[in-house]
Amino acid sequence: MAELTGKYLVGVYDDDDTVLHAVPRLRKAGVKIQEVYSPFPIHGLDEALGHPRTRIGIAAFMFGVTGCCVALTLMIWTMGIDWPMIIGGKDPISIPNYIPITFELTVLFTAFGMVTTFFISNGLSPAAHNHKRFDVRSTDNKFVMAIDMGRNSMSEDEISRVLRDSGAEEVNIKQF
């Protein structure tokens, strides 16, 4: 996510349905919306905002393949090459025996990898102290729409009017 700097117009809505219908209206009027913040997920909002689809699935697949290879390498090396061991009368390298652990490590790598990727791409980490918020009420009962003035050529008054027309109960200015 890009670093938030500059001047923003912040529209505050009271209702998820209002904000969902406001998004296409604003985009039709030519306003470029930075993001909408909501206390809970709203169906269809991603599509309405025109956000590109997340690529986390590709990352997940890569992590899964890595986990699968790590597990197989680990077991084939330790059980079959470095110190061959016969367990249950099977060959030292017997793939059926390895499948449960391969599955576990695939899932483990995928899960940890996805969470880490998600945190990094969203700038979330225990060391991050860059807590920029448009409106703290977006974690409680309000739906907050942020508009980057640096990316919009329309005037502040004009955007503010469109926001109010679309159902915003407040329009605030936020400077980072």
Place this chain on the structure above:
Amino acid sequence: MASAHSIPSIEERFEFTSGAKRNLIIGGAVGVALIALGAYLAASGGGHHEAVAHGAEHAASAIAHPTPENAGKAHVAAEAGHHVKGLAARIWANLWVNAVYFTGISVIGMFFISYNYLAQAGWSAVFKRIPEALPAFLPVTGIVMLITFFFGGHDLFHWTDASLYEVGGEHYDPIIAGKQGFLNTPFFVGRLIFYFVAWYGMWKVIRKYSLQEDEIGGTEFYDKSIRLGTAFLVVFGVTSSTSAWDFVMSIDTHWFSTMFGWYTLASWHVAGLAVITLTIVMLRERGYLRAVNASHLRDLGKFVFAFSIFWTYVWFAQFLLIYYANMPEETIYFIERFRGYDGFFKAPFFITLILNFFLPFLILMTRDAKATHSILKVACWCVIIGHYMDFYTNVMPGTMGSSAGFGPLEWGFFVLFLSAFAYSVASQLEKANLIPRHHPMLEESLHHDIA
């Protein structure tokens, strides 16, 4: 946003055109022709490997080297030796494989609507008529199974041999005699009839409710269907396992697996889901079911994807425990399929895994694939053919052994059953509005959106 799209009309009747009827009848005729060709080839002596000679040879070498693995070989070889089966047995075995498989697909239609009623699921209401059309085929498979059992039961089921139970007799088998309380002809036939009467009867009632709801409306039939569906799930919870023991597991009479009921249910379920999905895709391609949107297709694709993995999970759970424990009386089952009968079943064994796990897993993994008609069709056909192979691999070693074949006879029976099944489904679809117009959850289903 779903609300932005206009919802197509819900008033539509499926028309089973004379062209479609003709094609299916031609399909059936092709099946019969293949069967005739296969029977001719088999009768003229083509195909089979020299089972007796090989059997004796293997048995001799196994006796010379008595290890647990060889004990298995000796057993396989001994069975291979004294069971040389003819053309009639092969026909009965093929009828049995297909009848069991299509019974499963049919009853899964009832299973699907029942658990959707129990969960009060909304999303599936729009295409409810498709699973609802499947169980109409049950009487056909039921009668085929009864006839097969009466005329070919002795070729298929080792436990029907009366000499096994004569204490002190030459063929007395204490293990099979111990199972006599369950595996005896009157009880077996009674159970077989009970399954079909219960499954088909309950479907008849839920179907009647569904058609009445279409005319009258209201929530009365919905509530009744929930109760009946729940009752069916209880019945099916038991009968799905016991029928799997009866129809498939009892063929390998000595062997048993506690996973087998689940394993067969998983196989039937994913095959049924593939048939439901394929039918919906084919109807959409012919201009029907426009109200089924990309979200429905994606969810159906997920169902096929998820239950392919579930089947594999159960398959592997059964395999791994037997592989680990390595007890001769259990491993014999896999040894027969791996290297018994000159390795004849090795190919179907691995084709089953490829078609039922690797291909659907890779084909249906991405999000877009699950909403694409052509990809769904490929994946569904993989699963439908793959699970036929699954039942083939389960039934044939124990029934036909070294006399088993895979040629025009097998393809013919599969094509014949498939055509007859498709004919039955299409005639059921024609009987009612294709979308259940008064289903209480229909509105929710029409707006189904998982974006």
